[in-house]
Amino acid sequence: MSLADAPPRGPLTGRPYQVSTVRHQTHDIVTIDVRPEQEPIAFQPGQFDMVYVYGVGEAAISISSDPATPGLLSHTIRAVGWVTKALNDLQPGATIGIRGPYGRPWPLDEAAGRDLVIVAGGIGMAPVRPAIAYALRERERFGRVVLLVGARSPRDLVFRDDLERWDADRSIDVHTTVDSAVRGWSGRVGVVTKLIPRVPFDPENAVVLVCGPEVMMRFSAQSLLARGVPAERIFVTLERNMKCGVGTCGHCQLGPLFLCRDGPVFAWPEVADLMEIREL
Amino acid sequence: MGTYEPLNAGESDTVQVALASHPFFAALDAEHLALIADGASERTLGTDQFVIRHGHTADALYLVVEGAVALEVSDPSRGPITIETIHSGDVIGWSWLFPPRSWAFDGRCLTSTRLLRIDGEHLRVLIDAHPALGRDLVLRLGRVVVERLQAARVQLLDVHHEPR
Numbered sequence: 207m208s209l210a211d212a213p214p215r216g217p218l219t220g221r222p223y224q225v226s227t228v229r230h231q232t233h234d235i236v237t238i239d240v241r242p243e244q245e246p247i248a249f250q251p252g253q254f255d256m257v258y259v260y261g262v263g264e265a266a267i268s269i270s271s272d273p274a275t276p277g278l279l280s281h282t283i284r285a286v287g288w289v290t291k292a293l294n295d296l297q298p299g300a301t302i303g304i305r306g307p308y309g310r311p312w313p314l315d316e317a318a319g320r321d322l323v324i325v326a327g328g329i330g331m332a333p334v335r336p337a338i339a340y341a342l343r344e345r346e347r348f349g350r351v352v353l354l355v356g357a358r359s360p361r362d363l364v365f366r367d368d369l370e371r372w373d374a375d376r377s378i379d380v381h382t383t384v385d386s387a388v389r390g391w392s393g394r395v396g397v398v399t400k401l402i403p404r405v406p407f408d409p410e411n412a413v414v415l416v417c418g419p420e421v422m423m424r425f426s427a428q429s430l431l432a433r434g435v436p437a438e439r440i441f442v443t444l445e446r447n448m449k450c451g452v453g454t455c456g457h458c459q460l461g462p463l464f465l466c467r468d469g470p471v472f473a474w475p476e477v478a479d480l481m482e483i484r485e486l
Numbered sequence: 487m488g489t490y491e492p493l494n495a496g497e498s499d500t501v502q503v504a505l506a507s508h509p510f511f512a513a514l515d516a517e518h519l520a521l522i523a524d525g526a527s528e529r530t531l532g533t534d535q536f537v538i539r540h541g542h543t544a545d546a547l548y549l550v551v552e553g554a555v556a557l558e559v560s561d562p563s564r565g566p567i568t569i570e571t572i573h574s575g576d577v578i579g580w581s582w583l584f585p586p587r588s589w590a591f592d593g594r595c596l597t598s599t600r601l602l603r604i605d606g607e608h609l610r611v612l613i614d615a616h617p618a619l620g621r622d623l624v625l626r627l628g629r630v631v632v633e634r635l636q637a638a639r640v641q642l643l644d645v646h647h648e649p650r
């Protein structure tokens with residue numbers, strides 16, 4: 207797949223998919239693997255789908271699987287509202303509707319020949335996971351590949367198997383930290399932004415993808431700028447309630463931007479001011 | 487403080503070389519470094535050994551060369567809680583600088599840990615006797631304190647907590 211192509215945009219009507227696996231990541235986060243009942247649709251890392259639970263409603267969910275296998279599509283969901291709670295309760299064999307993929311993907315072509323640094327907080331691992339899968343497969347295209355992962359506590363870490371596998375692999379430099387822990391956790395404790403000044407990468411020649419709670423992304427961007435990463439090479443992905451997913455209803459508006467159409471991935475200078483506004 | 491490639495044990499002939507290669511003392515005046523080295527020694531602690539103990543006299547500044555130390559608070563109902571881990575290239579402790587000079591936390595090694603210990607009394611004497619060195623040292627410590635304070639504030643925000 208060439209990432210230089212225009213990002214794929216799926217049809218406006220949902221297609222049925224069958225749930226093949228439900229993986230409980232934490233007490234309130236699940237990853238649902240689905241298989242299409244028709245021809246799979248290609249997607250790029252960072253894109254999202256509108257996922258429909260019949261009889262309940264629809265929610266925008268980032269795709270968390272490897273873009274090389276569009277026939278096995280994963281979405282990672284935290285139960286916070288009606289639809290996401292219904293998604294959390296799904297069992298293998300259930301049918302859901304999916305339309306997509308939509309949105310602007312991570313600019314991985316821009317990272318070619320540079321260090322690729324990924325900062326993920328909590329469920330923010332989901333939208334960057336396809337980018338990591340891509341980077342691992344196309345490893346020689348990048349300089350260092352560094353992954354910084356933060357979570358509230360060890361029990362809130364998602365994709366732990368992946369983290370262990372990538373860490374053992376050594377082609378990617380994985381640093382995991384949690385905000386607090388009781389004894390028994392032998393890893394790092396401290397906020398993920400603390401790692402940014404410490405880990406080896408070339409700030410002037412790096413592209414950084416950041417995904418997590420907005421406050422965490424803001425502090426991460428500040429630390430990255432302080433380390434010397436150019437603002438235009440820091441990318442964040444934003445979330446708002448979405449309805450149409452394709453830039454027609456205005457539900458996801460953030461200032462002049464429609465997150466579903468103009469994002470969800472943005473270069474830091476595009477959204478820095480908007481993220482400083484107290485309430486939107 | 488930037489990234490840090492520690493010297494291997496025995497690679498540095500003198501404590502002074504080990505101090506000079508630690509990020510905390512990056513680009514420190516050689517004369518000042520020699521004065522500080524007079525009060526410094528290297529030590530290695532094993533897993534679960536304590537570098538510092540809550541309530542004990544804070545008598546030294548520690549630079550972590552290799553390994554990791556958990557700063558812990560004991561909570562009778564939950565057991566020890568790790569509030570932060572300190573790693574290679576970081577420092578532990580400024581309580582030796584201010585009365586009552588006692589440690590506020592436990593510092594437990596998570597793995598075999600190499601440290602540089604600089605005697606607190608020695609540092610206080612140097613700060614009084616050599617104002618330029620004192621200013622430099624206090625600024626370096628101040629930077630660490632600010633970094634830790636900012637990290638603690640972000641930690642307090644509990645950014646990952648999802649309101650229900």
Ligand code: FES
Binds near residue numbers: 450451452455464
């Ligand atoms: S969700 Fe309708 S415009 Fe974005």
